[in-house]
Amino acid sequence: MTQERISAEIADLHEAYLKEGVERHHAARDFAPYRSSALRHPHQPLVVVDDPEAAELTGPVFGVTDVTALDADLTRQHQGQPLGERITVTGRVLDRAGRPVRGQLVEVWQANASGRYLHQRDDHPAPLDPNFTGVGRCLTDDEGRYAFTTVRPGAYPWRNHRNAWRPAHIHFSLFGTAFAQRLITQMYFPGDPLFPYDPIFNSVLDERARQRMIAAYDHDLSVPEWSLGYRWDIVLDGPSATWMES
């Protein structure tokens, strides 16, 4: 399977999306260019649950016992400093009404600066870094703010098709006040030349929605002689009941 063929399939699906004219925010579950989606998406439509008592309108809670102070700094989890470009990533977690999601768990994981995950199934022949695990957690503050210090992850190859490379990204996992607001996504870096080639990034059919996965470089967040700063706000989707409440 060539990149040319994958790119042509992506272009066709993006064009079909525009023709349909219905705005969709999330990754399409049935997206043939991302080949492992083929057998892993339902054929039946989702069943709408319209029940004000549904358990999914509430959700799990986390607290100070669930994180440690070191969790949010991925560069301080080992004896030495990891290799790579030190960055901070910060932003706010909001619901669709723009209200901060307070005291909730944010989890991240990522490849090291060479594009290698500390995972036995990652056999990309790039070096592991003994000073980098690539896992972080924090709780949002009263304004919904989260912050991580880490290194910029490298791009890495995968076997979706010949010469397939993932743009650099950090995986994010988020909780809202309702289980139905749960989100797992990926944060990308501005200006990545790999965007047009990647079936996972492009499984989000809407161009403006894809832009919402890309962090902004923010010079005011850069720390002199220490780290470069990126800002990325995250908006949790969810049942209208959760954002209609006052």
Add this chain to the structure above:
Amino acid sequence: MIKPTPSQTVGPFYGYALPFAGGGDLAHGGIVLHGRVYDGAGEPVPDALLEFWQSDPDGGLRGAPGSLRRDPVTGAIIGRHGLDFTGFGRVATDADGRWMLRTLMPGLPYISVCVFARGLGHHLYTRAYLRDEPGDRLLAALEPGRRATLMAAEEREGVYVFDVRLQGEQETVFLDFG
């Protein structure tokens, strides 16, 4: 209304980040819920991650912190202390697509399930019903064949089995909360 951040697949490499020690042990001495995740070819899915959210035995939905309680010395996750019921569980499937949860019988008739997997761009919600409750709005709206996919079967006392079929024949009913 602000537009939401799009979902992306959990990918294959969440294993050292998301599952945690005791993630499926909400409580002992209650019930066991277990099953497998299958793809559209009927093959077990070895890289799915399931999350669970449920009411306590009285039907309460407050939950409690402490699912990922940490050792203050090493930072390691040491699990729930067992007094509070957190209501939250997280389990990765094993090489055979299997997962297991030890928990308390919820006051509501179901346990909410959220399915993430490599190859799945946007997670899916379903429910494992532990009993058929007349008047349950979701069950009442489904035709019998589809409704059966949400019913956990009691294999023996206190042990329930609930399989998730992502696609195809007997495909699980997945839910949209609007």
